[in-house]
Amino acid sequence: MAQIIIFPDQAAFQSGLEVLLAAKVSAEPLDPPDFCLGLSATSILVTGMSTDIFRTLESHGVSVSGIVPHGVFRRDVPDAGPPDSKWREILGEFHIASIKPSFTDPTRFRVECVAERSLDPLIPFMARFIRGGAFDPEGPVLAFDEDHRLVSFWDRRIVICRADDLLDAWILVRSAIELIIQAWERRDALTPEKKARLGIGSIEIFKRLPATNCGLCGHQGCMEFSLALLTGRSGLEKCPQMKEKSEYRASLEWLMRAVGLIPRDSSRC
Numbered sequence: 063m064a065q066i067i068i069f070p071d072q073a074a075f076q077s078g079l080e081v082l083l084a085a086k087v088s089a090e091p092l093d094p095p096d097f098c099l100g101l102s103a104t105s106i107l108v109t110g111m112s113t114d115i116f117r118t119l120e121s122h123g124v125s126v127s128g129i130v131p132h133g134v135f136r137r138d139v140p141d142a143g144p145p146d147s148k149w150r151e152i153l154g155e156f157h158i159a160s161i162k163p164s165f166t167d168p169t170r171f172r173v174e175c176v177a178e179r180s181l182d183p184l185i186p187f188m189a190r191f192i193r194g195g196a197f198d199p200e201g202p203v204l205a206f207d208e209d210h211r212l213v214s215f216w217d218r219r220i221v222i223c224r225a226d227d228l229l230d231a232w233i234l235v236r237s238a239i240e241l242i243i244q245a246w247e248r249r250d251a252l253t254p255e256k257k258a259r260l261g262i263g264s265i266e267i268f269k270r271l272p273a274t275n276c277g278l279c280g281h282q283g284c285m286e287f288s289l290a291l292l293t294g295r296s297g298l299e300k301c302p303q304m305k306e307k308s309e310y311r312a313s314l315e316w317l318m319r320a321v322g323l324i325p326r327d328s329s330r331c
């Protein structure tokens with residue numbers, strides 16, 4: 063099966079290509095499309111088992127952000143030129159740190175990008191441009207829905223949950239960069255958003271609960287508990303199943319930090 067390997071930077075790509083070719087793996091460089099040139103390192107299209115390929119790269123110390131299946135993209139490639147180069151001045155170095163199946167929908171992808179510089183000074187201005195979503199000025203953190211996806215900004219990170227495929231992820235990264243540039247250009251003309259809002263639905267929390275409806279938390283079921291978490295009437299520790307299912311807890315903790323329900327300083331993400 064054909065797979066696409068995503069690297070954090072060009073140096074990792076170059077090392078990865080050399081290792082794969084030496085190991086006689088069929089490997090073909092895959093440049094990112096024009097509209098996100100510079101935002102993502104060159105990827106490699108390979109044929110073979112992703113676990114074997116991953117092990118080969120790992121054994122040679124090559125950093126990999128993720129491996130995704132190669133297939134038909136669900137969207138058309140946008141007919142747009144490269145992003146405004148101002149992003150480098152604002153963010154410094156920027157890379158896709160990880161791409162992996164989404165916890166809440168394993169048929170889609172969670173993409174985490176990391177910039178060299180903090181987004182904190184710009185997030186309150188970005189919150190001015192986004193209607194709805196969740197914003198916590200103390201973080202600051204900003205998260206909002208983009209159809210079935212969840213996009214969030216905090217510290218030096220942009221996290222996109224449930225991207226359809228690699229092209230969809232690139233499109234969302236480009237949109238996120240445009241939002242950052244817009245905030246940066248207009249920061250002297252705007253007042254920063256100061257009012258917190260919690261415009262995400264309890265369904266985002268529910269998707270990260272074990273969904274057994276056992277009632278051990280004292281609520282009628284997981285949906286009722288998700289509402290209690292959203293409104294601050296309960297805490298994660300009240301769900302005993304979460305203690306055993308660390309992957310649920312990690313995903314829910316991340317979400318609650320991303321929308322300001324848990325202070326960002328306690329982040330392990």
Ligand code: SF4
Nearest residue numbers: 275276277279284301
């Ligand atoms: S204890 Fe956890 S799994 Fe059980 S109903 Fe409450 S939230 Fe759902």
